[in-house]
Structures are given as structure tokens and as C-alpha cells.
Amino acid sequence: MKSQRSGPLAKVVFPVTDGWRLLFVPSRVRQLAFGFGASTVVPAVVAAPLLLGVLLGAVISGSSVAWGILWVFLALTVVAMILLIVATVCVTVSTTVRWVEFRPRGTPAQVVIARFLRSSTMATADLQRVVVIERLSLGQRKSIKLVLHTRGETVECEPAAFAPLARVDAQALTSWLTEQLGRAQVEVERRTEVKRDFVRPDEWWTPSHTAELWRVPVSEVDGIAARRRVESYGYTPRTAAMYSPGTSVTVYDPGRAYEVAEELRAERAARQAADSSAAPRPAEGDATDSR
Numbered sequence: 001m002k003s004q005r006s007g008p009l010a011k012v013v014f015p016v017t018d019g020w021r022l023l024f025v026p027s028r029v030r031q032l033a034f035g036f037g038a039s040t041v042v043p044a045v046v047a048a049p050l051l052l053g054v055l056l057g058a059v060i061s062g063s064s065v066a067w068g069i070l071w072v073f074l075a076l077t078v079v080a081m082i083l084l085i086v087a088t089v090c091v092t093v094s095t096t097v098r099w100v101e102f103r104p105r106g107t108p109a110q111v112v113i114a115r116f117l118r119s120s121t122m123a124t125a126d127l128q129r130v131v132v133i134e135r136l137s138l139g140q141r142k143s144i145k146l147v148l149h150t151r152g153e154t155v156e157c158e159p160a161a162f163a164p165l166a167r168v169d170a171q172a173l174t175s176w177l178t179e180q181l182g183r184a185q186v187e188v189e190r191r192t193e194v195k196r197d198f199v200r201p202d203e204w205w206t207p208s209h210t211a212e213l214w215r216v217p218v219s220e221v222d223g224i225a226a227r228r229r230v231e232s233y234g235y236t237p238r239t240a241a242m243y244s245p246g247t248s249v250t251v252y253d254p255g256r257a258y259e260v261a262e263e264l265r266a267e268r269a270a271r272q273a274a275d276s277s278a279a280p281r282p283a284e285g286d287a288t289d290s291r
Contacts (some may be wrong), residue, residue: 008172011164019103019112020180022146024159025096028116031160035092039085047077093117097157100146107183111148113155124184126151130177132188134170137195138258144170196255201235204251213261222250228263230256 014021025031051073058066093116102108102124112121129149135142144166148155159165165173174190181188198204210225211218225232231253 008169009176012168012173013176016101016103019101019105019108021099021101022165023099024146024157024163024165025098026160026163028098030162031096032089032092034161035088036085039088040081043077043080043084047073047080051077097155100148100157102180108180109184113148113157122150124181124186127181127184127186129187129189130181132170132174132177132190133193134190135193135195138254141167142195144168144173146173194255196253198254200233200253201249201251203254204233205254205257206249206251210252210257213257214264216264221252224260224264225252225257228256228260230260 012023014023051070054066054070054073058070096116098114098116100114101112103110103112108124110121111124111127112119127148127150131147131149133145133147135144144159146157148157170190170192174188178188205213207218207221211221214221214224216224222232224230232250233252234248234250236248
């Protein structure tokens with residue numbers, strides 16, 4: 001048996017009997033505990049303000065009706081927690097993919113997909129396409145997902161939040177899958193999904209923030225935005241509307257602004273490379289003999 005794979009996939013690709021395993025969920029217990037915690041926290045956070053209000057009213061009034069309403073709300077909150085926990089566990093157990101194996105090594109003829117309580121095996125010939133989807137927001141990784149397209153279904157494999165695969169380089173994963181499935185003539189595709197639906201104006205960027213990212217003076221931001229087709233939005237903040245009605249603020253679309261920052265960075269690098277290559281070099285005849 002081969003040793004564990006080295007390199008960027010060292011913690012996500014493991015050798016098994018006559019194959020390789022791609023790990024999405026390292027621990028079933030930890031994944032279930034994470035879902036259990038989220039299922040209890042969400043109803044509690046939603047119900048807490050209402051329960052506190054009813055409790056305060058019951059304490060002040062001393063009414064038996066108010067205390068009865070409080071107990072009803074508590075019972076409803078507990079029921080909501082139980083239902084959400086059951087739903088979360090059912091969804092996790094039935095849909096979450098723990099790992100995928102490609103067997104045998106070299107030219108895999110089978111793909112094994114393991115969920116929490118069961119596993120299924122399909123022929124590699126039934127696997128039509130594999131897509132590695134990386135979701136980005138302003139250049140930062142938000143999530144990664146592997147989608148297996150077969151003849152009859154689509155299997156989505158997402159790593160747990162704490163899993164090493166959540167931090168793996170998407171290109172490294174795509175290259176490894178291409179290496180495994182290339183001989184079986186399975187297409188492996190890498191796709192990037194960039195968040196663009198930023199809430200305007202709350203999540204849009206101010207001129208000072210944009211200028212800092214672009215590394216230009218604030219006075220140049222508006223002109224660059226116009227030339228590079230960065231959408232802007234002018235509005236009056238609530239505080240300014242009360243005290244300074246004539247004050248308006250211009251903000252810029254973060255998605256396009258980030259792309260412009262990358263363009264400007266590439267242009268500066270190209271200019272620096274051109275300047276360094278164009279710098280005069282000393283002639284051979286100018287060199288002095290040190291002897």
C-alpha cells in the first residue's frame with residue numbers, strides 16, 4: 001500500500017485498499033455535534049427577546065395569565081428545538097458525503113460514495129463530469145464544493161467547516177482529480193463563483209476604502225471608477241439626513257472594485273518589469289580590470 005499523499009492534498013487524500021480516498025468529513029461525531037449545536041442555538045436566539053419580554057411582564061404584573069403565556073412560549077421553543085434537531089440530523093445523515101473513493105489506483109473503474117450510514121458504488125463509466133466549485137468574495141475563499149454529474153443524478157460533496165478540504169487549493173484538487181480520472185475520459189472542470197450581490201449601500205465601499213485598495217489618492221477614485229466602469233451609488237446617510245440634509249456619500253460596487261484593484265496591480269507590475277528591462281546597462285568596454 002502506498003503511503004499518504006504528500007503536498008497540498010496531504011491531509012485530504014488517503015490510500016485505501018487498491019484506491020485513493022478523498023475525505024470531506026473527518027469525524028461523524030463532530031459533524032453531528034456541530035449540527036446539534038446550531039439546531040439548539042438558532043431557536044434560542046430567535047425566541048430569547050420574546051421570552052424575556054413575557055418574563056418581564058409576568059414578573060411586573062404577577063398575573064397568572066402572563067405566567068401561563070410564558071410557559072406556552074417556553075414549550076413552543078423546546079418543540080421548535082426538537083423538530084430542528086431531528087430535521088438537521090436527518091438531512092446530515094441522508095445527504096452529507098463523508099468521503100469518495102476511486103478504485104483501483106491508476107485507472108479507477110469504480111467510484112464509491114460514502115454517506116453517514118450507507119455507501120454506494122457506481123462505475124466510472126457512469127460518471128460524466130466532475131466540477132470543482134470555489135466560491136469567492138473579494139478574493140477570499142468562502143466555500144468549496146465537488147459536484148459529481150452521473151447519468152442519473154448529481155451528487156454534491158461539501159467539506160465540513162472544520163475539514164482540511166475546506167482550505168485546500170482548488171487548482172490542486174482539480175489537478176489531482178484530472179490525474180485520477182483522465183484515463184477514464186471523465187471531464188474535470190474548475191469553476192469559480194464570485195459573490196456580486198452586495199447590499200447597497202451598506203456593503204459597498206467608500207472612496208477612502210476604494211482608494212486604499214487601489215493605492216491611489218482619494219481624489220482619483222471617481223475618475224478611475226468612471227473609466228473602468230465601476231458602478232457607483234450616491235446617497236444621504238441617515239445621520240446626515242437629520243443634521244446635514246445636503247451631505248451625500250458616494251460608494252462603489254465592491255465586486256468590480258476588487259477586479260479593478262487586480263488590474264491596476266498587474267499594470268503596475270508590468271510597468272516595473274518594463275522599466276527594469278529598459279534600464280541602461282554598462283558597456284563591456286567600461287568594465288575596469290580589477291587586477
